[in-house]
Amino acid sequence: MHRRRRHPRRQPDRRDQCATGVWTLKHDTAPLFDSLKQFVERDQAPFYSPGHKGGRTLDPWFRAHLADLDLNNLPDTDTLHCPEGPIADAEELIADAWGVGQSFILVQGSTSGNIAVALSALRPGEPVLVARNAHKSVLAGLVQVGARPIWLEPRWDARFGVAHGLDADVVERAFAESAAKALWVLHPTYYGTTGDIAALAELCRRYDAKLLVDGAHSPHFAFHPDLPTPGERSGAAATVQSVHKILSGLSQAAVLHVDPTQLDPATVRRALQLIQTTSPHFAIMASIDLARRQMMTDGREMLEATLDRARRTAGRLAAIPGLTVLRPDHLAGPGTGLHQLDETKLLVGTSTLDMDARDVVARLNAVHGVQPELSGTGHVLCISTIGNTEADMDRLVAGFDEVARRAGRRPEESHGMVADVLAVRPEPVLTPREAFFAGAESVRLSEAAGRIAAEAITPYPPGIPLVMPGERLDVEVLALLTALRDGGNPISASDPTMGFVKVVT
Known part of the structure; x- marks a missing residue:
């Protein structure tokens, strides 16, 4: 999963050079505040949390x-x-x-x-x-x-x-x-x-x-x-x-x-x-x-309108070539892990677009003023709530339509070694607490065979930890991590490049 807020570290001009030639930080600036102010003042359609969408549903006096x-x-x-x-x-x-x-x-x-x-x-x-x-x-x-x-x-x-x-x-x-x-x-x-x-x-x-x-x-x-x-x-x-x-x-x-x-x-x-x-x-x-007061007095009506907007928008998005939207007909039935669906969430499948989902989100934001919640391999998640409007939905659909046409099509994306990740069951040796409080060191991935992980290691996809703290890094696990790394899969860990891994000493 790739959160929308991730971006390369910027290097703004926040230093002054004094007469002695020594550089000093400029304390008349407020970089975080300035960034937030710039973001808020942009005209955009918000499809991220919090649900009040910039205060639209808040009590006016509050x-x-x-x-x-x-x-x-x-x-x-x-x-x-x-x-x-x-x-x-x-x-x-x-x-x-x-x-x-x-x-x-x-x-x-x-x-x-x-x-x-x-x-x-x-x-x-x-x-x-x-x-x-x-x-x-x-x-x-x-x-x-x-x-x-x-x-x-x-x-x-x-x-x-x-x-x-x-x-x-x-x-x-x-x-x-x-x-x-x-x-x-x-x-x-x-x-x-x-x-x-x-x-x-x-x-x-x-x-x-x-x-x-x-x-x-x-x-x-x-x-x-x-x-x-x-x-x-x-x-x-x-x-x-x-x-x-x-x-x-x-x-x-x-x-x-x-x-x-x-x-x-x-x-x-x-x-x-x-x-x-x-x-x-x-x-x-x-x-x-x-x-709580809002839900008890007007919640049924507000959620009814939210569901109606989301359902109609899901149909419009699904009609765009190259896009799929998770809908009730995808459900797998009672007893399964895909039993019910919150239709206010719009999970848009992008695996047949010839564009990485992160680039889809970047273009939606930069060109169309539409900010989704997140992107992952082959999907974009948009959170609609009681705070969204019909105008938001129209911008979302128009934005996706333009991006899809610009991206073009490709064969459906393969999720590579996901089955291998799901099949591997590392041996638990320590509880997460024991692993957390044990001493830890970084070692080369190639030298970690038999060591006990001191961190969670999560490849995307599937976004499920392959290794949890306290589990053994055996030969099978290391071979899969190496293959994932060499294949360019994003991996969440202390060292995302997987050159090193944190292990218990």
């Missing part, structure tokens, strides 16, 4: 007084770590709106929620089934707790070059072969696809295990029947959601829902007190409160 709301823990404002007033009231309303036993406000995104889930639901050395395409915050939680992950391969989709959810039969076999006490799933994936959450919840009940849901991209599921089944209403012990990704929350606005019959709320609060800042941004918290 938007005008953001700086005024940058407050501290005062008697009138309540305290996030030990809420007793308006924050506690807001959390009670959140739980009622999403239909759960108890909810917690998060100001450090779903990352803080996933780490809190690990600290609350898992124990050191305890086996837990985890989707291998889990977000890195899940890995962070495993490192902090010391639980022993049993990694499960998600369903691979060669048409779009993406991984979906977990097939239920894969999970059932893993439960039968292990003593796992929990299943941690991604629901939905970044691309809006889900496994059969009801089937997975039933497996957890059968094997007396907790269902933990990283639902960062699912805060809207509870508010419209045409969206996938909400994890928080399917028997999950804990569900984490990023309110900012899809709804009208400011960046880092998130919530953690728990079932108090499965997970002790006091234990969760204690975990959050360890993780979350003692100086939370009250505007972030207020944006969650307002997003």
